[in-house]
Amino acid sequence: MTSVLYFNGPILTMDAGNSTPEAVLTEGQTIRAVGSEAELRAEMPAGTQEADLQGQTLIPAFIDPHGHFPDPGFIRLFRVDLASPPRGDCLDIPTALERLRAKAAETPTGEWVMGVLFDNTSIAEGRMPTRAELDSVSTEHPIWVIHASGHNGSANSLALQKHGVNRDTPDPLGGRFGRDPETGALTGLIEGLSAMGEMGDTDFLIDRERFWAGFNSCRDEYLAHGVTYAQNAWATREMLEHFASLPADQDPGYDLMLLPIGELEPALTDGPDPLDWPGNPHFTLGPRKLFTDGAFQLQTAFLSAPYHKPIDPENPCGMSYESEEQHRFQVKKLHDLGYQIHCHCNGDAGAQMFIDAVAAALEANPRADHRHTIIHGQALRDDQLQQMAKLGITVSFFPAHVHFWGDRHYDTFLGPERAERISPCASAERFGVRYTIHNDASVTPTRPIHLAHCAVNRLTAGGRRLGEAQRISALSALRAQTIDAAWQVFQEDTRGSIEPGKLADLAVLNRNPLEDPDSIETTKVTRTIRRGQVVWAQEQ
Ligand SMILES: [Zn+2]
Structure with a gap:
């Protein structure tokens, strides 16, 4: 089992007393001891590797308390990014349509084109695109543009048709299909989760292969920012089945907390057709x-x-x-x-x-x-x-x-x-x-x-x-x-602080973020350690 001694830099444990010991000793996947450098040197096993922090700061790896892993991977690989400043550079509807058109050109006829992160409050027109505008991109591809908040979107005619919606479809509770006030014709706008249905789910159109590609992409992004534990906080049954497809003895390189949709219970875990779970030990319901x-x-x-x-x-x-x-x-x-x-x-x-x-x-x-x-x-x-x-x-x-x-x-x-x-x-x-x-x-x-x-x-x-x-x-x-x-999320016995017995999930920062908080933004993660192993390091 590999042991590593971390020393020669500030160590912020985040334990109950916010203690700042001189050194940390990890052994295999866990933290074995914290204390003075002399103490730990005396007890460290032969062959222990020395990780000299050289003045950099060691903290517990970050935990994402709410988010939707691996959606960022899906977006990067399979969607059209329509974000506006400060996040992206989409300033108006013509730009958005142009990007969708480019994607449609490389997408086989009949397959969906999906734009994401569109924010009507940040673009010139101040509104979502219309059905007619999206039809101008393509009538041979279903097109669906979802709002940055995930709470509404706009569809072209073929997408509405595939969604089974026409002018006679009633609005569901908590949702609305946009209609022209004069003619009653659908505008393409779909508001609220109940009206969006599966089109509102972030795993819409994500099959098993795309799921794991998105997973790996998202994992690599999070590790590069020092985050070793995250959530999928709106897990549909289909999404849970993707996670459950990983054999129990495989480490996907990431650990997650999964939050099933409340309405699925008790059938999800208890009902006539219960989910095959526990799945992989790296995923927790x-x-x-x-x-x-x-x-x-x-x-x-x-x-x-x-x-x-x-x-x-x-x-x-x-x-x-x-x-x-x-x-x-x-x-x-x-x-x-x-x-x-x-x-x-x-x-x-x-x-x-x-x-x-x-x-x-x-x-x-x-x-x-x-x-x-x-x-x-x-x-x-x-x-x-x-x-x-x-x-x-x-x-x-x-x-x-x-x-x-x-x-x-x-x-x-x-x-x-x-x-x-x-x-x-x-x-x-x-x-x-x-x-x-x-x-x-x-x-x-x-x-x-x-x-x-x-x-x-x-x-x-x-x-x-x-x-x-x-x-x-x-x-x-x-x-x-x-x-x-x-x-x-009830994980404090194994994660979240640098204390003996907890997982050796750590991040190294280029400076101590507690000094000069006004410039905390300039802090950078230089190394991420998961279960005792360096899984990401800034290029030298
Ligand atoms: Zn959320």
């Missing part, structure tokens, strides 16, 4: 996932007070994705089955639906240490954080929004006052709610250092400081992506 609302960019996040500049006068506060009654039923069901629940709630009214449902489920069936989690919680109010502290509800915030959409939160979505406190990390700290922070890849790319910068410095892409009062320390931002992230 974790919390079950629910939704209460949509996204701010589409004004489908559900708020208690109107949007700053509402786009839909009939729904100025956005909307819930399901009725209160249905939501309570799902929460109670999963809670009573003993599952942890992660629930997507962006708006404060969406969050309140979940808080109330958890309160009712706990009232009927008290359960200690459930760690039910609000995902995003971007508009949480202080009174809600206080309720959450009482109920034991935790939260994973999305401070990447400060950078990517902060200026539009301020000007359009939420207005100055609410925008100043999106992803209120400091308030959560004040009220004793343990929290993590995420990128929600592929909504924004998984970049732990940049994410820490967003939470610490709260600067928008336009350079505005958004919410001085909600800034957190660099240490908090790192803990939120290491030990707290492990804790939030």
